Amino acid sequence: MSNPAVHYDVIDGIAVIAIDNPPVNALGHAVRHGLIAALDRAEADSAVKAIVLGCKGRTFSAGADITEFGKPPRDPGLHEVIERFDNSTKPIVAALFGTTLGGGLELSLGCHFRVATADAKMGLPEVKLGLLPGAGGTQRLPRLIGPEKAVAAIVSGKMIGAKAAHADGLIDAIVADPIPGAIDFAKTMLTDGRKLVRVRDRSEKITAAKADPSSFDKAASEATKRLAGVEAPAACVQSVRNAFTLPFEDGLAAERGMFMKLVMGDQSRAQRHVFFAEREAQKIPGMLPEVKAAKISRAVVIGGGTMGGGIAMNFANAGIPVTIIETDEQALTRGLDRVRQTYDVSVKRGALPEGATETRMALFSGTTDWARIAEADIVIEAVFEDMDLKKRIFEKLDAHARQGALLATNTSTLDVDAIAQSTKRPADVLGMHFFSPANVMKLLEIVRGKATSHQAIATAIGIGKTMGKVPVVVGNCDGFVGNRMLARRTTECERLMLEGALPQQIDAVVTRFGFPMGPFAMGDLAGLDVGWRIRKHRGVTAPISDALCEQGRFGQKTGRGYYIYENGSRTPAPDPEVETLIVETAARLGIMRRQIDDDEILERMTYPMINEAARILEEGIAIRPSDIDVVWVYGYGWPVWRGGPCFHADLVGLSKIAERLDHYAKATGDAGLAPSALLRQLAGESKGFADFGKAAKVAAE
């Protein structure tokens, strides 16, 4: 019975088994079944002298089918399929191309030989899903490239290029065309009578580590630094260590055991949630399939400051020529010099190859001449955060930009509709809210205005992906999604200091939870004057932070903020002067300070934001809860292995969160802390954000 997911053919005595399961040839049940059937056929056919394993479509298999995880396993399992290939008496050559990942690479490691196209990439990224390679990757990869390189590749989950893979012995040859190249390789191998050696039987690369594991230990600790609290990396290290300390079968069984434990755990569930949430975020309900992103061949950025320079780098990094428009030559030079320095630092660090600065700067031009705007397919404005100035800019843009060009503002706080209304083409206007540093941070909040067209949104999502960003479409409101929720945490930070906590205590709780940085250290990094200017503009106060700013304590840039930074260091040190200021301010406001425990701090650093997330969903500012999770994971450092605020809230339970919020609303007298209608409703129905998300999806279909 033919299986559409796996094709079988025989060419010159070589059986060609080709997986055909678009879009990424995931090794779902039908594929596994088809692979076994095809192998049986090849082995039974005496005319078949060797086997080539390949794939149809755009890539060799990108791994196990993640959608099957957490569901009852269906035989044959992937490890069983690989076992069969491993034990074949006929030589098998895997033909790699595109992105060969996870179980896909593991399957190829069960083959006797691997060939790949020059632009092929391969890797074991399971750690990014809170897992470890569970089909032999931690036992076979070290046998090919050595335990040190294997542990670095597996704990980072990074992809390896074909050239490096060939140099390391992961692949046997680079070919022009995967399957024909593999067939030629098989024929040569047969003619040469090359001996079949299973990867499992290779030991030359693990012997040294067996004798002296010190360099492995060094590689492992290097790979796992800054991953405290995350389960998968530690399991990866242990399993690779097993590869040179245990017999193969025992190492394989231990790997399987660790995999089964992780796949059922909250961390992997959270990371798989984020994997699919990131892709779901690009699906806009009601957008017709024929609405496609317009091609962007030329870009203009207005304002070459902190954000403008970084935004322009994203275009150049994607190979798109970009022009920066500034007020005068001096500002222009300043902006372009800063971009050049940023590239030079990346080249010096080895993050970019030699010569990259020149290659990328060649795509840059600068001018004060607005006529250049006519040549752009997209214009992104990043001038000072001033509404009148932005309105003037967009009026002028209307006169200069070609019809159909996408017009975007990088505002972080201003009303996108008001900006759009200053043009005669509000349908082509939206917000593209990048995060600082704009050439690094992955999140892109795409702010749709009332009049913004689906075409404009599709183009913004498209260029966002081309830049390597994670685009999320949000509605237009004060602070959009991320900053609006962050404001709730900032309010609690101020309150907690007055009530008894210190910046270093709060930051310790937040970093222990998994954030790379606490709110106070982050404030000092971004500059306390930014928030101060916004508060003054809005007429709101934050007694302690305002007092610090009045003393010129703007954070790292002035050497003092919530912390002190000795001699230009970037390491925050508690400053007794700040504690004194906090105690005096509380006394002046008649607030009795008390001992506050870490649990309360964590609740107040997360629950008010979760409550705001519910309001954001009520108002339709976010399309689905998982979008909010993507915003926080990619823009605000929410630990990916905790899934994001909404995913985490469902783990804690909305009724507990509602009960605690009621408590804090009473204790602080802040009605804004009381559970929102949606949170109370879901809690009342013993439901979670996930249920709301599902209902929203069904309603949109």
Ligand code: T1G
């Ligand atoms: N399983 C199921 N669906 C997958 C999938 C997978 N492995 N990979 C991608 N998809 C879906 C994705 O959700 C999207 O669906 C569509 O394919 C296109 O993907 C035992 C345990 C390969 C680099 O971690 O990194 O093997 O949104 O939009 O940008 O040890 O997909 O269209 O409905 O991302 O071109 C290990 C995961 C699995 C690789 C292509 N493998 N995939 O990127 O397209 S665990 C991975 C990717 C494993 C074994 C273990 C990327 C890509 P939809 P896309 P892309």
Ligand code: NAD
């Ligand atoms: P910045 O002060 O560093 O840069 C603004 C630049 O705009 C300056 O170089 C200035 O010369 C230029 N400019 C001013 N008027 C101009 C005009 N008429 N024509 C051309 N150029 C002009 O400011 P920034 O931090 O880059 O912020 C820019 C925008 O990005 C603001 O709207 C801000 O809210 C938003 N934003 C900032 C951050 C951040 O962390 N800094 C993050 C997200 C969004």
